[in-house]
Amino acid sequence: QVQLQESGPGLVKPSQTLSLTCTVSGDSISSGGYHWSWIRQHPGKGLEWIGHIYYSGSTYYNPSLKSRLNISIDTSQNQFSLKLSSVTAADTAVYYCARLSMIRAFDYWGQGSLVTVSS
């Protein structure tokens, strides 16, 4: 059974960098065909795709976030990470990590991590 688990600070100050890590179990992050993804959900709102990374390190970002975004992968730890710089209150959201499967749907999700941007 594939499981994903987000971890990281729940509170970030404005202008700082939001950092989250997703630890994958039950599957090797190096196995081909999958993209490892970040998705967020603002309070009471819909889902927003942030970006994803392939095991090779190739990344694909939401254009609206691209200038502030970095997604990286650590195959030795079976983890991938999100860094979003220069955050504002508008970045307050639940952040999910998910696996984009070979049929290009998100078949496994983490439980979500609420990140609040506030001083």
Next chain:
Amino acid sequence: EIVLTQSPGTLSLSPGERATLSCRASQSVSSTYLAWYQQKPGLAPRLLIYGASSRATGIPDRFSGRGSGTDFTLTISRLEPEDFAVYYCQQYGSSPPRSTFGQGTKLEIK
């Protein structure tokens, strides 16, 4: 950028009734890469349908999807109490590789 518009925003029905949810794309999308999700409060979304019409593992057969081009539909044939939730459609575009979600339809008990 492809925009997915879901309708209605809110659907009020009773258990046992049939629910029909719509997802319309601003331009043609590949049905291979159109999916539907269910989300309950406080939980992560759950994949229901992929490839526009294929049910994900463990999804009851009262859930069905269809459509092509710009118009897609999720149907729940007979609503069970646990089906009341928010539903999202999602498309994957391969060039460039990115995903887009609809804004969601809330299915509430009438």
